[in-house]
Amino acid sequence: MDHVETGLRERKKRRTRWAIASAALRLFAERGYEETTIADITAAADVSPRTFFSYFPSKEDVVFTEIDDRLAEVAERLSDRPPGEPPLETIRRCVVDVTEAIVAEHGEYGAVQVRLILERPGLQARALQRLTATQEEIEARLHELCPGIDEIDAVAAAGIAVGGMQAVVVHCRRHGYEPASMRAALDRALTIVEHGLGSLTALTAPSEGAP
Structure with a gap:
């Protein structure tokens, strides 16, 4: 029963978080970023300011809701590896699952999110911080998946995986790709x-034992 209740609470939290983020992006598109206040967002999402700040430290952080959730999912999925699975296959499975989530949540506000980040230096700085932190997290996960992997190989692999996929997502949203075109x-x-990572022997060899 406790497990069920915990699951219900987590789903409710996710719904509330996404309701706030969706309301914010809609208002940013309709009114403009600077013109939209936190009071406007809370009114549109039908939550209190206290609830807003329990989910987001600031208005800027709302823009990164989906990005933060997907990056956290990547790190979590990299830790969920069947014994013996080659690290490259783990990475591929993780990226495929997250890609499907990104396409499913593409929505009409994906372009709004990208435009805000590209146009505002403050948001660009926050995006860079998140990208750097994610690459470092992936590097750490790669060292767990492949204890003998070379340090530079891990850094390069993380950069290829995170940077490559992120760049394509931004391009697709910036240019208004439809979901099917974005998936392709x-x-x-x-x-x-995969072609780039496949050159690293440490990632293609079967892992030994459980992670």
Whole structure:
């Protein structure tokens, strides 16, 4: 019963978080970023300011809701590896699952999110911080998956995987790709990423034992 209740609470939290983020992006598109206040967002999402700040430290952080959730999912999925699975296959499975989530949540506000980040230096700085932190997290996960992997190989692999997929997502949203076209573009990007990572022996060899 406790497990069920915990699951219900987590789902409710996710719904509330996404309701706030969706309301914010809609208002940013309709009114403009600077013109939209936190009070406007809370009113549109039908939550209190206290609830808003329990989910987001600031208005800027709302823009990164989906990005933060997907990056956290990548790290979590990399830790969920069947014994003996080659690290490259783990990475591929993780990226495919997250890609499907990104396409499913593409929505009409994906372009709004990208435009805000590209146009505002403050948001660009936050995006860079998140990208750097994610690459470092992936590096750490790669060292767990492949204890003997060379340090530079891990850094390069993380950069290829994170940077490559992120760049294609931004391109697709910036240019208004439809979901089917976006999925095809991400599939092509994944093939390119796999080709680059496939040159690293540490990632293609079967792992030994459980992670």
